[in-house]
Amino acid sequence: MRPPNTNPSFRLRPADDPRAKAVQTRDYTAEPVRSEDGSLDVRILHQGRIRHLGGRRGPENELQRVAQITDRALPVLLGSGLGKGLEHVLQSWPCPVAVVDRESAITELTGARRKWAHNPRVFWIADPDPESVLDQLTRWQLHNGGMPFAPVLDPFYARLDPPYYRALAERLAVSRKADFWGAARYPKFSHLVPRILLLTSSYFLMGEIEAACKRLGFATAFVQLPSQEIGSQEFVERILAEVVDFRPDFVMTINHLGVDKEGVLTNLLAQMQLPLASWFVDNPHLILYLYGNLASEWVTLFTWDADNIESLKTQGFTRVHYLPLATDPHRFRLRKAVPVREVAFVGNSMVHKVRAKLQHHVFPAGLIDDLDLLGQAFKESGILSVAAFLDAEFPDHATLFGTMPDTESRLAYETLLTWKSTLDHRLEHVIELLPFHPNIVGDKGWFDILPSFGWSHHPELNYYSDLPFFYPATRINFNCTSQQMKGAVNQRVFDVPVCGGFLLTDHRRQMEDLFEPGREMICYADRSEIAGLVRHYLARDAARQKIVTAGRVRILAHHTYDQRLTSLVRTMRETYGRP
Structure with missing residues (x-):
């Protein structure tokens, strides 16, 4: 062990504060001491060595370190030290300041945290997990205008815990060295070939999107959605790196995947003036339910269900466009198959989904007791959302719905009733096939x-x-659409005919926008029609083939993913491109 410094100009003596006792924490001991001039310091016994928090010219060194900060950056002090540097920043600049300091034994002796942690301009972080610290700093940064970080590392803390303080300093320095925000505000759609940054996931449609972009010659880059929390610092850093390197015209995702409910990503993109295209191919209200107001001029929504356009606009999204589902004729290519079965239905019963919701959530008794009644009524109603349906037709149940404790519980019940309605709807129609x-x-x-x-x-x-292979080997593929969509058509309407299969589907309000019923698609308007149509087309091979051929021609001409992506890019270019 090294002896304490005995230089007369820097001789230390125990502090006379009532708290002047050694504090054991983690792998070091902290003890308050005072120099000859009476200023406070902290002596640390760490790994067999004695160190001093301030040391010779401690306050002066702190002031020199913060002198590098400008008013165009967000100060992040890695270690609060004696508090002199933090005090100077607060007095000299109007900006907020973050302090990362988890050394509770030291701050207890210096009093820095007691003095500054509750100051509204000070964001104090004592989290021991560096990744969590970076996540919190990212959110704080976006909340404060997205300016680059100005990390100030106290060398004492770098020696005390290098894997924590030094590693944080290195990660934060990236933001100081490169002005991501300025670099990202480049003109969009300045070239003929669009450049798309795809937030990729295992969702089934993303593969089709990637393949369509490749066939169309669109330039693409990818950011894989993380397994950890969306909005994490690592995820943000990867997006920033791709934006600066690839310079996309816009970011694209499916069903808002990758968009965190706190708004980190949407705020980030707005700071960079980088548009986001989100294509909803499932009920957007069940997805956006947990989100705050993430509407932005830099967010454009596309929905497969035209019925959702107005309701999405009432949520504040001003740029909403109809973009129905489609198919990939390269995956579902035409196959000549000998039918091996007469009639088939491909679909989930929803039984286990309903049971799981009932098992994992506690709902008001009245909403569960009347679940059958409400499910049937919602099925017959044209109202899109469960909440609006209850308000309009079952006000007493709407009151019970409103008593649920949080947004997650209400979303769970909306999902439950949608699934229960779908279960009843499918059962009633599939029975007609028996x-x-x-x-x-x-x-x-x-x-x-x-x-x-x-x-x-x-x-x-x-x-x-x-x-x-299954669809073309079936004489009649039956379709019964989920109750999460009241007017839109589902994926099967496109997939079955394009690979040579015959489809009998329920009529939807938006069917005429896509096909000519009776010539390109056979629909039943009521379940009482199902048996007669099945019997009719089972006996008429040529009639089935004529419908399949006409439907396939329509799909290849208007309803492929290549055409959907072309339409989406055209809309994004018209909205965000140069005038």
């Missing part, structure tokens, strides 16, 4: 709701490797 001994492809929940005779079961099929 005279034809249909093959039901899906989960085992079907055994719980269908009779034990009159049908056969097949386990769930893989969308990519199985369904392109």
Whole structure:
């Protein structure tokens, strides 16, 4: 152990403060001392060595370190030290300042945290996890205009805990060396070929989007959605790096995947003036339910269901466009197959989904007691959201719905009622197929709701490797749309005909916008029509083939993912491109 410094000009003596006792914490001991001039310092016994928090000219050194800060950056003090540097920053600049200091034993002796932590301009972080610290700093940065960080590392703290303080300083220095915000505010769509940054995930549609971009010759870069929390510092850094290196015209995602509910990503993109295109291919209200007001002039929504446009606009999204589903004729390519089954339905029974919601959530008794009644009524209603449906048709139940404790609980009930309504709807329609001994492809929940005779079961099929072969080998593919969409058509309407299969589907309000019913698509308007249509087309091979051919021609001309991406890019260019 080294002896303490005995230089007369820097001789230390124990402080006379009542707290002047050694404090043991983590792997060091902290003790208050005073120099000859009476100024406070802290003596540390760490790994067999004695160190001093301030040391010779401690306050002066702190002031020199913060002198580098400008009013165009956000100071981040890595270690509060004796508090002199922090005090000077607060007196000299109007900007907020962050302090990262987890040394509670030291701050207890210096009094820095007691003095400054509750100052509204000071953001004090004592989190021991560096990644969590970076996440918090990122959110604080975006809340304060997105200016670059100005990290100030106290060398004492760098020696005390290098994996924490020094590593944080290195990560934060990236923001100081490169003005990401300025570099990202370049003109968008300045070239003929669009440049798209895709937030990729395992969602089934992303593969089709990537393939369509490649066929169309669009320039693309990718950021894989993280397994950890969306909005993390690592995720943000990866997006920033791609933006500066790739210079995309816009970012694209599906169903708002990658967009955190706190608004880190949308704020980040707004700071960079980089547009976001989010294509909703599921009910956007069940997805956006947990989000705050993330509407921005830099966010453009596309929805597969035209019925959602006005309701999304009421949420503050001013740029909302209709973009229906489509298909990939390269995956679902035309196959000549000999039919091996008469009638089939591919779909989830929703039985296990409903049970899981009931098991994992506690809902008001009245909403559960009347679940069957409400499910049937919602199915027959044209109202899109469960909350609006209850307000309009079941005000007493709407009151119960409003008593649920939080947004997550209300979302869970909205999802439950949507799934229960879908379960009832599908069951009523699939039962009409039983005279034809249909093959039901899906989960085992079907055994719980269908009779034990009159049908056969097949386990769930893989969308990519199985369904392109299954559809053309079935004389009549039956379709019954989920109740999460009241007017839109689902994926099967495009996939089945394009690979040579015949589809009998429920009529939707938006069907005429996409096909000519009766010539390109056969629809039933009521379940009482199902048996007659099945019987009619089972007996008429040529009529089925004529419908399939006409529908396929329409799909190839208007309803492929290549065409959807072309339309989306055109809209983004018209909205955000140079005038």
